[in-house]
Amino acid sequence: MLEISGLTKRYGDGEPVLSNLDLNVKGQNIVSIIGSSGAGKSTLLRCINRLVEPSSGSIKLNSLEITSLSGKALREARRKTGMVFQGFNLVDRLTVMENVQAGRLGYISTWQALSRRYPQADIQRAYELMERVGIAHYANQRADQLSGGERQRVGVVRALMQEPDILLCDEPTASLDPRTSEQIMVLLRTLAEELALPVIINIHNVAEAKEYTDRIVGMRFGKIIFDDVPTSLDDKAMNDIYSGTPASDRLSTETTQGAVHHA
Amino acid sequence: MPSEMRHWKKPPTIENPIVRWGIYSAIVIYLAVTIPTLPINWPRVMEGIGRASQIFNGAFPPSFERSELLIDGFVESLRIAVLATVFGVGLSVPLAFLAARNLSPMPVYILGRGIIILARSFHPVIVAILFVKAVGFGPLAGVLTLIVYSIGFVAKMLAERIEEIDFGQVEAMRATGASRILIIFYAVFPQIIPRQVGLSIYQLDSNLRASAVVGIVGAGGIGSTLANAFGRYDYDFALAITMVIVGVILISEGISGQIRKRYA
Amino acid sequence: MPNKDAINAQWHRYSPTQRMQRYGLFLLTGLIIGWATTSIEVVWEWVWTAPNQIADLFARMAPPDPRNLDSILSVLWETVNIATIATFLAVLLALPVAYISAQNTTPNRATLWLGRFILVSSRSINTIIWALLFVAIFGPGVVAGIVAITFRSIGFIGKLLGEAIEEIDRRPVEAMEATGAGRSKVVLYAIIPQVVPTFWAVAILRWDINLRESTVLGLVGAGGIGMVLQGAIDTFNWPEAATVLLAILSLVIIGEAISAFLRQRII
Numbered sequence A: 001m002l003e004i005s006g007l008t009k010r011y012g013d014g015e016p017v018l019s020n021l022d023l024n025v026k027g028q029n030i031v032s033i034i035g036s037s038g039a040g041k042s043t044l045l046r047c048i049n050r051l052v053e054p055s056s057g058s059i060k061l062n063s064l065e066i067t068s069l070s071g072k073a074l075r076e077a078r079r080k081t082g083m084v085f086q087g088f089n090l091v092d093r094l095t096v097m098e099n100v101q102a103g104r105l106g107y108i109s110t111w112q113a114l115s116r117r118y119p120q121a122d123i124q125r126a127y128e129l130m131e132r133v134g135i136a137h138y139a140n141q142r143a144d145q146l147s148g149g150e151r152q153r154v155g156v157v158r159a160l161m162q163e164p165d166i167l168l169c170d171e172p173t174a175s176l177d178p179r180t181s182e183q184i185m186v187l188l189r190t191l192a193e194e195l196a197l198p199v200i201i202n203i204h205n206v207a208e209a210k211e212y213t214d215r216i217v218g219m220r221f222g223k224i225i226f227d228d229v230p231t232s233l234d235d236k237a238m239n240d241i242y243s244g245t246p247a248s249d250r251l252s253t254e255t256t257q258g259a260v261h262h263a
Numbered sequence B: 001m002p003s004e005m006r007h008w009k010k011p012p013t014i015e016n017p018i019v020r021w022g023i024y025s026a027i028v029i030y031l032a033v034t035i036p037t038l039p040i041n042w043p044r045v046m047e048g049i050g051r052a053s054q055i056f057n058g059a060f061p062p063s064f065e066r067s068e069l070l071i072d073g074f075v076e077s078l079r080i081a082v083l084a085t086v087f088g089v090g091l092s093v094p095l096a097f098l099a100a101r102n103l104s105p106m107p108v109y110i111l112g113r114g115i116i117i118l119a120r121s122f123h124p125v126i127v128a129i130l131f132v133k134a135v136g137f138g139p140l141a142g143v144l145t146l147i148v149y150s151i152g153f154v155a156k157m158l159a160e161r162i163e164e165i166d167f168g169q170v171e172a173m174r175a176t177g178a179s180r181i182l183i184i185f186y187a188v189f190p191q192i193i194p195r196q197v198g199l200s201i202y203q204l205d206s207n208l209r210a211s212a213v214v215g216i217v218g219a220g221g222i223g224s225t226l227a228n229a230f231g232r233y234d235y236d237f238a239l240a241i242t243m244v245i246v247g248v249i250l251i252s253e254g255i256s257g258q259i260r261k262r263y264a
Numbered sequence C: 001m002p003n004k005d006a007i008n009a010q011w012h013r014y015s016p017t018q019r020m021q022r023y024g025l026f027l028l029t030g031l032i033i034g035w036a037t038t039s040i041e042v043v044w045e046w047v048w049t050a051p052n053q054i055a056d057l058f059a060r061m062a063p064p065d066p067r068n069l070d071s072i073l074s075v076l077w078e079t080v081n082i083a084t085i086a087t088f089l090a091v092l093l094a095l096p097v098a099y100i101s102a103q104n105t106t107p108n109r110a111t112l113w114l115g116r117f118i119l120v121s122s123r124s125i126n127t128i129i130w131a132l133l134f135v136a137i138f139g140p141g142v143v144a145g146i147v148a149i150t151f152r153s154i155g156f157i158g159k160l161l162g163e164a165i166e167e168i169d170r171r172p173v174e175a176m177e178a179t180g181a182g183r184s185k186v187v188l189y190a191i192i193p194q195v196v197p198t199f200w201a202v203a204i205l206r207w208d209i210n211l212r213e214s215t216v217l218g219l220v221g222a223g224g225i226g227m228v229l230q231g232a233i234d235t236f237n238w239p240e241a242a243t244v245l246l247a248i249l250s251l252v253i254i255g256e257a258i259s260a261f262l263r264q265r266i267i
Helices: A041-048 A071-079 A096-104 A110-115 A120-133 A148-161 A178-195 A206-212 A235-242 A247-262 B017-037 B042-059 B067-098 B106-121 B124-135 B139-163 B167-175 B180-217 B222-231 B235-263 C004-008 C016-039 C044-061 C069-101 C109-124 C127-138 C142-166 C170-178 C183-214 C225-234 C238-266
Strands: A002-010 A016-025 A030-034 A056-061 A081-084 A166-170 A199-202 A215-220 A223-228
Touching (some): A030 A041, A030 A178, A041 A056, A041 A199, A071 A081, A096 A120, A096 A148, A120 A148, A120 A178, A148 A178, A178 A199, A178 A206, A215 A235, A223 A235, B017 C069, B042 B235, B067 B106, B067 B139, B067 B180, B067 B222, B067 C016, B106 B139, B124 B139, B124 B180, B124 C044, B139 B180, B139 C044, B167 B180, B180 B222, B180 C127, B222 B235, B235 C109, C044 C238, C069 C142, C069 C183, C069 C238, C109 C142, C142 C183, C183 C238, C225 C238
Parallel strands (some): A030 A199
Antiparallel strands (some): A002 A016
């Protein structure tokens, strides 16, 4: 269970990116966070695993206060928090298996990491997960030889290798074409159910958010202004979340961003 | 979950095992054979540790007492570098035309390339000792050496630039009935001048660095001053010279970088 | 682009200010060249006889004398070993230097400046000057040569590798940090794989350069073929000097071919 209260983040003396934000995620929910670019979605996600340092507030994951951790304790908390990225963030020149095993870096010794002698149980688990998402036959390929959808599957397996208590997904489909993007959403949804895993997904594509998630959180200017089941997200709520963003952008941010990013 | 056990090993970088083990054993054999057979006088090397501290004690603090000698040496290095750049770049331009495949007939091209390869292959210090023997100690040998050095770099780069020119302009000029010289002036020069300016400034910087070195074998400039200081065990003066060389190189690198960024 | 006024006016390539700037630049260049030419301490008679002297030198070299070819080749092999072993050492030593002189991996300000200091002093002091120092320390011989080339190469390799580290893709680093990996594992998995190609390219390039540099070490007593060359020149044995020069020429050309081949295979 994730409990965020009074979370504020500001860079330097600027306007806060997140201001006094509260959010609870209980049980195995799939929660999507929507909002225009710059609303603070990415920062919020990165505060949860402290890739971004919160300015103030409290974040508790299964009653453990994350914000006060440092050193080894922080690394142990991070390994229980899986993350999937918009740009996949794979290491191109390593094999798919090495990328997947990178999810175990928090568990294995430096010597095991260096010599690539991974524990047999980890290899077994990696093959099972890769088979589950359909990439097992790529184990010895270099990561940069895979297509976008396959790369994101590697990203998902890497995160699941951590045996996480929660999965954070930062625009996991924004770099993918519409069909692949749907496949990834379906995959995340079914994996979450199979593994009884709470998932938080930042997403630009509102249609996908409505279809594949249980709860939608709308953000604007670093605050949560909508938090309800997808069916309650009506035009008025949409307008509140995206007002000021031209209608054409709302539909196309998704694809154009992906295209630019990929190019 | 009783699924089959699957193992994984990182695939080797070199797939063919014979090639792989061949390379590994070649490296091991090379090191095992080479290192012990190097002609090393170990007792003398061990002595070096004591000598090092002696030298460093002698070098600190650096002595700027004979700064006149230092400044003279530097000014001479600067002169050598300037003259070598002017003549080196001047000679490089025609040579680059000879060595450009798209403008020269084959025998001329081979001659041009040959000169460039010859100029590039020998370290300036080797060229310097030959010139010192031929024309005597002093800055003249330095200038001649660095002319050769400049040709090796500038003519090569320039020839490559000429080979990349847009040939359409040359043909347009030919169509107007212009002579070969005019074509070179109006269709080729405008295309290579920016590169030429950049190369010249870069080469001036390189020549200044190299002029400090060729002096060590007697070709004038600050290098001669440094070699003398070392020869007379004046380590404090040698350190002062080295510090000034490093300083000047950094400044000259900065200036040449700025100029090239702005104009080339 | 022609504008209306220009149609009636004479055509000029440059505007008046541009022209003044160009004249100023030409004048300045001319003055510098004039200063350098007139004040240099050169005996001008020597300049006019220089072509003859040089031609005479080459005439005395022909034909090259191959009688000592065996010993020349064995010293040439020693030269290769100096370059290779020094490159090997320099690569190992340059790794930590690159790590502390890259802004995104250096532990703190102090280490960053230490790294940069090492790079600058190594790079700005030529191999020959390093060799002078190490001959004074270790005495004449290959050790001084190996150490001199190593010292010079650390700066070169360290600088290029440090720049490669600064230019890596940040995203894998972020991903590794998110898995709870410590510093050393992040370096192993996210940084090293990204700089491996640069590493090999730089190492090969430097080996090629070191081959050339090691041919001159002997002139200051630091081992290798340069010593033989010096000996031949000092005794006015020009035909043997010619053989040595040809040996050096072939070494450099073969070295260039090998490094081109390796570059192509590895990268």
